[in-house]
Amino acid sequence: MSLVNIDKAIRLPAPDVEALIQGRMIAAIVWRMFNPGEQYALYPVDNSNMLLIKPKQISLFPELEQLELHLILDKVSIKAWARCELCQMVNDCESLEALSRLTIWKTEALQQIILEKPYIYVAYLRVYLLPQPLEISVQSSGNFVSLPKSLTVTDSTPVLSESIFAKRRQQLEKLEPPEHPELEELQSALVHLSATNPKAKQLDAKIKMFLGWSKKSPTTRLDPDLGWIKTIAQIGNSSDGNTFEKLVRKSFIKLGFANSNNKPEASLDPESTGGAGGLDFYCETPYQVVGECKATKSETVADGTPAQLIKLGHKHLQEQYNCCIKIIMAAGQLNRHAKQTAIGNHMNVIRPETLQKLVELKAKQPGSIDLLQLKPCLEQQPFGEEADAKVNRYIDEVREKLKVRSHIVQLVKDFLERTKSTSVEFNQLHGAYAFSMSPQPLKYEEMHQILIELSSPLTGYLGRIKGEDLGPDRFYFLRDLQLDD
Structure with missing residues (x-):
């Protein structure tokens, strides 16, 4: 200075x-x-x-x-x-x-x-x-x-x-x-919306960052849904079953599930819960999921909960029930009979704390949860209470992927600041990554694919100069990929 x-x-x-x-x-x-x-x-x-x-x-x-x-x-x-x-x-x-x-x-x-x-x-x-x-x-x-x-x-x-x-x-x-005239036109169209629409303002700031019109990352606005997301575990460990059912429905919608079914007995509408005789939640897309919620303060979960899911699933979905992924959202431990019923009928038992972690990650890193990658965790053994560990492993894998990407973005930023360069060649970056305190080793092509992902206009963490005559690509820093601990 x-x-x-x-x-x-x-x-x-x-x-x-x-x-x-x-x-x-x-x-x-x-x-x-x-x-x-x-x-x-x-x-x-x-x-x-x-x-x-x-x-x-x-x-x-x-x-x-x-x-x-x-x-x-x-x-x-x-x-x-x-x-x-x-x-x-x-x-x-x-x-x-x-x-x-x-x-x-x-x-x-x-x-x-x-x-x-x-x-x-x-x-x-x-x-x-x-x-x-x-x-x-x-x-x-x-x-x-x-x-x-x-x-x-x-x-x-x-x-x-x-x-x-x-x-x-x-x-x-x-x-x-x-490099991106179409994005410049999109940014222009967003200008007047930005004054009154917070989401348009955030997108406008991200586009400016990607285009190189701004050196600072747009101020990260906390997702307003985090308010209710942070109550999922607390309500799930209470006796307020009605509120817990609404939170579970909102959670599945937040994750990207949807349901066009207007029948209240097999719905995903948080404002119109199933009530007596109706399913607690049902998702149609991107794949079918049906479930039962059991908020409990201290007691164990009896066999009636998985039995209820079987009964109501066949009643309201008929032959479609067998095609569904089945989930019981429950805070309490299942008793011996409930465990046998859940495992025997391929039901995933997931704790409210795990659901909260999953939805919170989605809220903080919107593109991080891929429902099609989550699907195998829910349709493969083990079932019952062991299924909760499968979902937690998926969450951990997502976080590790984010750490690798954040590390690469920081590596590009540090390299350019240290060398006073405008961009870094991929080969140089691959070498620097190998000798850095990286979260995990990456193969040559694997790292290149991640760099392409990070330099996409839809992510905009890095910029990319495509190599000519099959030469290596070059990359430059645009904005930080910040992670919460």
């Missing part, structure tokens, strides 16, 4: 300043050749008064079209400062089109500038946030604005990390096309 003195601000169109602060672009159009090392605060102005450029009329970022400069008592708010890293001249049509794809500027606007000037000067800016906004009086003219007093700031709050900025700079220098 170093101290920096700033005594001037550069006037730029407000949409440009906003895009720079958000990390959407790393460039500014300036009126002369800037020297590397020049550093200024960023002063946003009403772009209608700027000679250079206006935002795109048809843009990947339509919200910038309506961006207004908010004046408070004739003052302008300055939120960031920037250091020039490079300045280039651009003037040919092909370069203008490529530059437009990498910025918020429309090609036609860039062409208009070329009609008036021989070159467009594009300054590459490394942007840093100020610890708090600075309000200064409105200045109506001039390319620079003198600050009321010199600011002493640090470079500890960059908008983009060093590795992400280096990659973006390389992309801009070579005028390479955007």
Whole structure:
């Protein structure tokens, strides 16, 4: 971290300043050749008064079209400062089109500038946030604005990390096309939803992270369902059977099971439990599951509970019952007769604590539970109370897989920070993994498949540069994969 003195601000169109602060672009159009090392605060102005450029009329970022400069008592708010890293001249049509794809500027606007000037000067800016906004009086003219007093700031709050900025700079220098234009369009569509929809805001933040427009992982919002999820074991170990049945139904829905059956006797609707004579829960997809719940405070579970499941299963599901995976959710120990009935009829006996662990993992790591991988745990021996151990082993396996993936993401992050590189070749990464404190050894192809998974747009923990001419892929860091202990 170093101290920096700033005594001037550069006037730029407000949409440009906003895009720079958000990390959407790393460039500014300036009126002369800037020297590397020049550093200024960023002063946003009403772009209608700027000679250079206006935002795109048809843009990947339509919200910038309506961006207004908010004046408070004739003052302008300055939120960031920037250091020039490079300045280039651009003037040919092909370069203008490529530059437009990498910025918020429309090609036609860039062409208009070329009609008036021989070159467009594009300054590459490394942007840093100020610890708090600075309000200064409105200045109506001039390319620079003198600050009321010199600011002493640090470079500890960059908008983009060093590795992400280096990659973006390389992309801009070579005028390479955007890697994911479809995601940019999706992000644009989410902007207006983000203001009122928390899920859209979270997805918007993740997409920005994946696109390299942000260096920080989006703030992880706790799943609001964790409130009731954390009560499953407590209610299961009580005498409140009705509430426990509702929680079990909600749990199966949370895990991804569903039921289109409107019959209350064979339903999954938490608000319409089976009641006397009805099944406690029944799932149709992705495979059939039927079950009985037994909340108990201290007593053992009698033979009546598994017998009830057999009786009601045949009554309401008839021939479909034999195709179902059968589960008894019970806190208490089964007595000898109940054990024999459960094992003999291939029933899984699962404790409320285990169900809570499974659903809690799903809530904290939404993509971690694969119901088709869980299925063999429920349809193979051993049955009875030993089945609880099968589900716990599955949970442990999922957690181990997450640890490996989290370790790989951290390995990429640490390698790039240590080497000051923009990306790491797979062969280098495989070697680094072998000598790291890894959770488990991985074969060459196995690790490559995990890296492909982590760099998918649907996960977005890493970015991938596909190898050319069968050369090795390269990967770069996007966001942390955080795990709860």
